[in-house]
Structures are given as structure tokens and as C-alpha cells.
Amino acid sequence: MERMNTPTTATPLNVTEIRKDFPIFTHQNGKALYFLDSAASSQKPLSVLQAMDNYYSTTHANVHRGVYQIAEHATELYEGARVKIGRFIGAPNPARETIFTKNATESINLLSTCLTRGRLKKGDVVVLTEMEHHANLVPWLIAKEQFGIELRYIKVDSEGYLALDNIDEILSGAKVLSVTLASNVLGTLPPVAHLAELAHKHGAIVIGDGAQFVPHMVTDVTDLGLDFLAFTGHKMLGPTGIGVLWGKSELLEALPPFMGGGDMITDVTLDGFTPNELPWKFEAGTPPIAEAIGLGAAVDYLQDLGMQNIREHEIKLLSYAFERLESNFGKNIVIHGPRNIQDRGGVISFDFRDIHPHDISQILDQSGVCVRAGHHCAKPLMRHLGIAATARASFHIYNEPADVDALVDALGKAQAFFG
Template sequence: MSTAGPPATLDPYAIREDFPILSTVLHGDKPLVFLDNAASTQHPRQVIGALTEMYEKHYANVHRGIHWLSEQSTDLYEQTREKVRAFINAAMTEEIIFTPGTTASINTIARSWGDAHLTPGDEILLSVMEHHSNLVPWQQLAERQGAVLRHLPITDDGHLVLDQLDELLTERTKLVSLTSISNVLGTVNPIREITRRAHDAGALVLIDAAQHAPHLPLDVAELGCDFLAFSGHKMLGPSGVGVLYGRAEILDALPPFLGGGSMINSVQLDRFTPADLPAKFEAGTPPIAPAIALGAAIDYLNNLGLEAVHQHEVQLTRYAHDLLEGIAGVQILGPRAEEKAGIVTFVLEGIHAHDVAHLLDRQGVAVRAGHHCTQPLHDRLGVTATSRASFYLYNTLAEIDQLGDAILHAQHVFRRR
């Protein structure tokens, strides 16, 4: 891959050279068509290389020893924190907490902020399209603290009903926790406007950016949100590492969630004083090597330019919509192609999503089938299971043709064509 500055458009064929797994051939002669990127993405040699290099040359625990290796490891780990800060334009590195992933990030706020600040009758506003990871932690919190959950509804074509926002934002609303991009519908939510209106109503705002950070530029300074969460494994990085961003003045005042090593200033037999940010929220040995490899993933994305990544996905999504809309018996859920991210969730008339995924897999095409951790959304849409094709920077128009052919094949097997 060329490193001569960010190109205006991506060349997915050149990019694919960096991803060894994408040359996989399965079921005898079927080239892998990997369209399950909203679940987890694949890794370029640069990220795999960063992991290998870390383990072969620099690895030791961080913030512990004064020996040479520990200092190396700590330097690399903290350099990555700075890369993440710049990636989302946070004000300072203390606002970047490494966690095991989006789920852990959200649970940290639910436990730390939620347990400290919510009283019975307080309200948290979510939406109907949330991933279970941005729903269940709040249900658990509501049960502990007697808080009340409210849910912004969606339209039939998968947009938030903003007309109801003012009504749902009451003087009891303490937090709005919302996905930036739906992991099923691909809807890109107007998080900036919602953040502003939530702040006007006196509520804090948490953004679930798991489907945003890998695909579109993020700027927390411009967005103004109070907390933001995303995962490394959906953006070319390893599993096991994610990020919690929080505004320093808020995080500073919060009690720690997990207790243990690293998160303390001093410990006596009957008490402790917590460490300063960000260590306060990083109890125990953190995901050292995965975090450093996430730094390599950020370098890779910065080199391509997230705007170029986005434009590539727009092209793929429009092409997929045109193709699938031309196949009788295919119904795409969610907004029109022009109004969403690179996620195309669909149902085939008369064929269950698991059978679709099974038959597509036999043609080498990997899609996700099921409820995608959004059971309430599927209830709202009146479907039990759907199939989801989700795109990333290495996918090609030819692969979408293969998706279309595989769908036709599935319909043929089911005697629907």
C-alpha cells in the first residue's frame, strides 16, 4: 500500500493486499466474501505486525517496573492513548480510558456515574434501536437505583422520532445514552443536535460510537458529548480493547468502578485513595498489547483518511441497495441508501435468516443472521431474525455482486425462483 498521503478515493484491491485472511478460499473453491464487519473487522499486516513486535521486543507490564522493558511497554501504551485522543479530538489524554470494549465502557459509566448520581424516579433516555450493550446495563442500573428508562421511538423506515424528544426529556432526565449509528439499520443519528437538546434539558450524554469510530471522523470537542464508547475490534484492531472517553471534569468527580491494582494512590488495610485519571478507571493489568495494536489500526485508518473510507462505503452501500432492491423477494430494513452507513440488513421472503446465512456461507459469503443483539428493535420492526451485510474499506463492488448471486442461489435452493 502506498503511504504517500491520504488518497481521495480508496483502492480496495490494493488495501486487500494488507489483509492475509481475505485471500481465504473456503468450501473447496469459494473465495471468502467477508461482509460481517459490523460484528468485527479483519486485521491488516500492520496491526498483526504491531502485536508481534510488541510481544517479541517490548512486552512487560505497564506502570509497574522501573526496568527497561516496562518503560518501553509503558511508553508505547501511553503513546497509544495520545493517538486515541487525537483520533477523537479529546482535550487531553486523561480523558481516554482503555477498557475491554464498548460494553465494558458503558457498564463503567452505568456503575460509576449511575450508582453515585441516580436516585429513585430519575430518568435515562435511550432509543428503541440500541444494541443490548446500551440497554441492559441501564436496565440493571434502573433496578439498583429505582431509575426509570425511557425510549425514543423510531419511524417505520428506521429514523429516530425527534418530534418526541422534547416530551421525553424531562427535568428528571439525568442521562441520554444513544447509539451514533444503528448496528442493524445503519441509520446515522443526529447526535450533535440531540446532545445539544439534552444538555439544554440538563442531562448528560453518552454516545455509543461502536459503529461510528471505524467508519466516520469523530470529534468529541465539536460533538460536545460527555461520554463516548467504542471498540478496537470493529476498527481493524484486536478484540479485548476498547475506549471510554469522558470529559475530565466529570470523570474526575466520579468514584472508581473496578477496584484493584493501578487504580489506587495509596492503600491501607481498611481504606484506599483512588489514583488520578486515567489510572482511576484502569484497575488491574490493562490489555497492553491489544491497545498498542489498536494504535497501529488508528495509524492505518489515518493514513487512508476516514473521509475516504466513508466515501468508499457510501459507494458500496448504494450499489448494494440498487442490486438487492432489484431482486424480487428481498426487503431491506431501515433508511434509504443515501441516509445511512455501510450496513444493509434484509429479509428474504419465505426464507428464514439462518437459512439465508447458511446458504450464503456455502457460496463463501459471510453475513450475520439473527437479532444482532437488538431484540427490542426487531420486535418494533415485527421480524424475529434478519440477515445483515456490513461493509468496510476492503470490500469491493465485485463482492456485492457475489452477495447478489448468492441470494439468487438461496432463493433457487428454496424453490422461490
């Protein structure tokens, strides 16, 4: 967090060159593609696709099993990707603490399941916020329903920040704080390091949902004060089907296994089993090998650009978008979330006149502008905002001011159309 907010002399991204690395932009039959939906899923650079292709073409075999060359090489690539990805988030012990899952959702489900099996007692309090994605909400609601944990919520204020005036009261006696690092609707970046410090004082462990944060910011689990971090590959230039759960070694060791099966044991008898060491204890069955390798290549790509540079790039785009949207549409557009650009990630959720987001999205699509319309898997937050749906534009490294211009022009068309 500290590192992220430190002003540095950032090197501007060369977006023209970056776009050449993403095949999707050259496969549109000459039509423009203004892709403003990376918060849902990002596009993939050629290097990621090639890394997966190369693995399948040259050295595919199952990992951790075969005593032959290509199997050993596959294992090296898979475990190498793990270490690389762990280092990317500042994991003190990347080889042991970086667990591959299917996505951020599975990472949080793993935690809610294993914590209720092994650490939590009935009636224990888990603290969430009102701005959580369903992925960091429904697993805990299931745990509440089936196991009997209690849930408390940190509220969201009218400006889109977490309301922290009674935070000590909320955290008092809590065993877990699970909080988003960046809201997928409001863009809000909660003060996670501060919250983690408070939570630890109250004896709670801290889980971060980094799905919208890790792809865009310098991430250091120690600076953030986290005990666990969940994120997904496909929002950070990687393939679908791969996510990560990072956790402190001692906490992971104390948890019971998640799914049972091959690879997660050191011994099995007809009466019982001995779980494997970290991280394999939590990886039952053949893992998504190609996807892990692909995510490793995505991390290489992001690191070559520099996460601080990426953040600066998105701040510039956000500023430009705020300025253009508000100067063109004034009171006809309502942008949700914090006004201070430094306090937000690269998403802009908005209401436009009284035009339903579906209609906006449909009209924008005619101009090749892709935005998300809907409740963004955050229905409690939408109810809090008093709306059923918003349109959302979100940025990544391949976006440029021309994307914002196309959005503004297309909204102008929607305005003319619906009158």
C-alpha cells in the same frame, strides 16, 4: 457530524492494495472470501498483528511499574497508543480522558455502574432509544432493577429514523441521554449533535455508543456534543479485548472508581484508598497492553486511508448494493432502515422472500459469502420491526463491488433453492 456530512473531494480507496494488507484474504486455500460481516467484527491488517507481535517479542513487561528499560518502553507504547486513539476521536485531552476497557459493552457498564454509585439518584431518568444494541440497554435495565433509575425511550419511526416530535417531553427532567451513533441493524445515523444540544438544555449528560460509528466515520467528540463516548477496538481493524471510554475530564473526575485493584490507586491503607488520577483511576489491574498497542496501529492504518475517504467508499458500496439488490429482487427483498444513503452507516439488514435468515446465511456460506443472521443483539428493535431475525451485510475498507455481486449471485441461488 458537520465534518462528516461535508462533501469533499475524496480519494477513492485502492481496495486491491488494501486487501493485500489483510492476511485473511490470502489464507483461504484458494477459495474466495466475501466477508460482509465487519459490523460484527472487522478483519485485521498485518500492521496491527505485527505491532502486537513486536511488543511481545521485543519489549514485553508490565506497564507503570518496572524501573527498567523494557518496562519503560512498554509503558511508552501503551500510553502512546492512548494518546493516538484519543486524538483520533478529537479528545481535547487525550492522555487523561481516554480510558481503556475490554470493549464498548464494558465502557457502558462502567458508566451505568459509576453513575449510579456517584451521580444519579433513585428515580432519576435515563433516556435511551428503541434502536439500541443490548450493550446500551441491558446495563441500564440492570441499573433500573438494582438501583431504581427510570428509563424513557425515543421511538423509531416506520422509516427507521428516531421519532423526535415529542423529544422535549422525553428529555424533560432527564439526567442522562445514552444513544447509538449508528444503528447496528438499521444503519440509521441519529442526529446526535442536535440531540446532545437538546439534552444539555434539559440538564442531561450525553453518552454516545460509537461501536458502529467510530470505525467508519470522522469522529469528533466536541462536534458531536458528547460528554462520553464508548467504542470497541475489534470493529475498527484492532484486536478483540480492547475498548475505549472517552469522557470529559471534569465528569470523569467526579465519578467514583469502577473496579478496584492495582494501578487504580495512589495510596491504600487497611481502612481506605485514594484513587489514582485519570485515566488510571478507571483501569484496575494489568491492562490489555498488546491490544492497546494493536488498536493504536489500527488507528494509524485508518488515518493513513483517511476517515472521510472510508466514509465515501462505504457510501458508494451502499449505493451499489441497494441498486443491485433491488433491481435483481424487487419486491422480494425488504431492506430495513433509511432510504437515503447519506443517512446510514455501512450496514444492510434485509428480509429476503420468506426465507429465514439462517437459511439464507447457510446458502450464502456455500458461496463464501459471510453475512450475519439473527437478532443482532437488538431484540426490542426486532420486536418493533415485527420480525425475529434479519440477514445483515456490512462493509469495511476491504470490501468492493465484487462482494456485492457475490451476495446478489448467492441470494439468487437461495431463491432458486427455496423456490
